[in-house]
Amino acid sequence: MFDLFLQGAEAVFTFQMLGLLFFGTVVGIIFGAIPGLTATMAVALFLPITYSLSASAGIALLVGLYIGGVSGGLISAILLKIPGTPASVATVFDGGPMMERGEGAKALGVGIFYSFIGTLLSIFALMFIAPSLAKIALAFGPHEYFAIAVFSLTLIVTLSTGSMVKGLFSGLLGFAFSTVGIAPVDATTRFTLGLTELNGGFDILPVLIGLFAISEIIKVAEDVKTETHASVTVVKLKGFGFSVKEFFEQGWNMIRSTLIGTGIGILPGIGSGTSNIVSYMVAKKQSKYPEKFGTGVIDGIVASETAACSAVGGAMIPLLTLGIPGDTVTAMLLGGFMIHGIQPGPLLFVSQGPLVYTIFIAMMVSAVMMLFAELFGVRVFVKLLAIPKHILLPIILVLCFVGAFGLGNRIFDVGVIVFFGLIGYGFVKFGIPQTPFIIGLILGPMAETNLRRGLMLSDNNFMDFLTSPISGSFIGLAAASVVWHVYKTHSSKATKTVAST
Numbered sequence: 001m002f003d004l005f006l007q008g009a010e011a012v013f014t015f016q017m018l019g020l021l022f023f024g025t026v027v028g029i030i031f032g033a034i035p036g037l038t039a040t041m042a043v044a045l046f047l048p049i050t051y052s053l054s055a056s057a058g059i060a061l062l063v064g065l066y067i068g069g070v071s072g073g074l075i076s077a078i079l080l081k082i083p084g085t086p087a088s089v090a091t092v093f094d095g096g097p098m099m100e101r102g103e104g105a106k107a108l109g110v111g112i113f114y115s116f117i118g119t120l121l122s123i124f125a126l127m128f129i130a131p132s133l134a135k136i137a138l139a140f141g142p143h144e145y146f147a148i149a150v151f152s153l154t155l156i157v158t159l160s161t162g163s164m165v166k167g168l169f170s171g172l173l174g175f176a177f178s179t180v181g182i183a184p185v186d187a188t189t190r191f192t193l194g195l196t197e198l199n200g201g202f203d204i205l206p207v208l209i210g211l212f213a214i215s216e217i218i219k220v221a222e223d224v225k226t227e228t229h230a231s232v233t234v235v236k237l238k239g240f241g242f243s244v245k246e247f248f249e250q251g252w253n254m255i256r257s258t259l260i261g262t263g264i265g266i267l268p269g270i271g272s273g274t275s276n277i278v279s280y281m282v283a284k285k286q287s288k289y290p291e292k293f294g295t296g297v298i299d300g301i302v303a304s305e306t307a308a309c310s311a312v313g314g315a316m317i318p319l320l321t322l323g324i325p326g327d328t329v330t331a332m333l334l335g336g337f338m339i340h341g342i343q344p345g346p347l348l349f350v351s352q353g354p355l356v357y358t359i360f361i362a363m364m365v366s367a368v369m370m371l372f373a374e375l376f377g378v379r380v381f382v383k384l385l386a387i388p389k390h391i392l393l394p395i396i397l398v399l400c401f402v403g404a405f406g407l408g409n410r411i412f413d414v415g416v417i418v419f420f421g422l423i424g425y426g427f428v429k430f431g432i433p434q435t436p437f438i439i440g441l442i443l444g445p446m447a448e449t450n451l452r453r454g455l456m457l458s459d460n461n462f463m464d465f466l467t468s469p470i471s472g473s474f475i476g477l478a479a480a481s482v483v484w485h486v487y488k489t490h491s492s493k494a495t496k497t498v499a500s501t
Helices: 002-012 015-033 039-050 055-079 086-100 104-137 142-159 164-178 204-221 244-249 251-266 272-286 298-322 328-339 353-376 378-384 389-408 411-430 435-457 463-467 469-500
Strands: none
Touching (some): 015 039, 015 353, 039 055, 039 204, 039 328, 055 104, 086 104, 104 353, 204 435, 328 435
């Protein structure tokens, strides 16, 4: 392990890698700070750039964008009372009131510091949990991988949205699009409509750009005419704005929020958008003064930012060990791995050990860069918040088209991002979650391939999927999660009906 750590450090501490990490972290912070732009969009926009880089350099750039993008949302959440990303929704509750009463500098300092702490602690968890989990996963075969894929799909649709029907529709639609092209095992051509460009299926990159970036551009463009620019007061930070006594008082809050963020991050399809709110509610419930939450106490900011950024390391655990994205951004990172011909999973730790530890160290370096970039760059970020979206959006749109075309030099891919952009916009309009679609698209081939391989090994006897201890457990958990979600939804509706009568 120590040798791998040294090899990873040697790979990261070069001018190119440090430059890419710094660039990615700063750009990620900017995307996170500007409302409407997210870490997901940042990673989608820069995925084509990684195509010309080495695997370690490309993934380092994406990691920097991820870490910076999740943390950057706290800037607008505190200064404008507008969460830059879903990860900073709960930060508004206490950060906004602190800003209004002249404690904006302290609120920013608390948010920046605990974003760093949450990220760093979750990376340590990733380093110690992921290799052990990978060793266990090495014993997995087709039956186990099929069961994991099914479990992940059901977990996503039951936990990532309030409507199971919409979640199921989104996941199944993504699964359906994953079947386009040449089938695994028997190489049958399916659903190509006679287009040779579809023989290899839909390239993951144009789909991601279309579904997230293009749909977001269309959605934000609707409100550009009514866009108002809030005046933001430039603040100065002295240290981190809080005392050593306050740091120790927040010790248990910090540890609890880290555990919540990392734990929720591990669950596929949930991520920091949920963890910050859950952590905030737990902190409020266990506080000695819950009535002060929402009026401007640092406890709320600590809980929100620590949990949100802890979800980063948590979401990387299933990605690296099982090849299953923990959230939408790690789904993008999976696309980055696939661009370089790398398949995340337990064998990654055996075949690409130095690369894994390069990722670990790159994440730690990016966390440190994020800390100082936000601490010393608040003035600059405040000015970027005032960029009119009617100037910003066309630039992003052009970059999306250039990125899609540059991947394979095919105008067909430009059409693909437009097509999936319209699908993504439809999802937004009808309240359909996008995450199950992407996970269905990515996990579809994994589920289908391992289902067919498992049936071949068991002479078409599906019972082997249920009798195998690991696969049977995951299929049982999948069924239980669906049943529980149906019961919970039915109970809440019944409660509301009784209350209304």
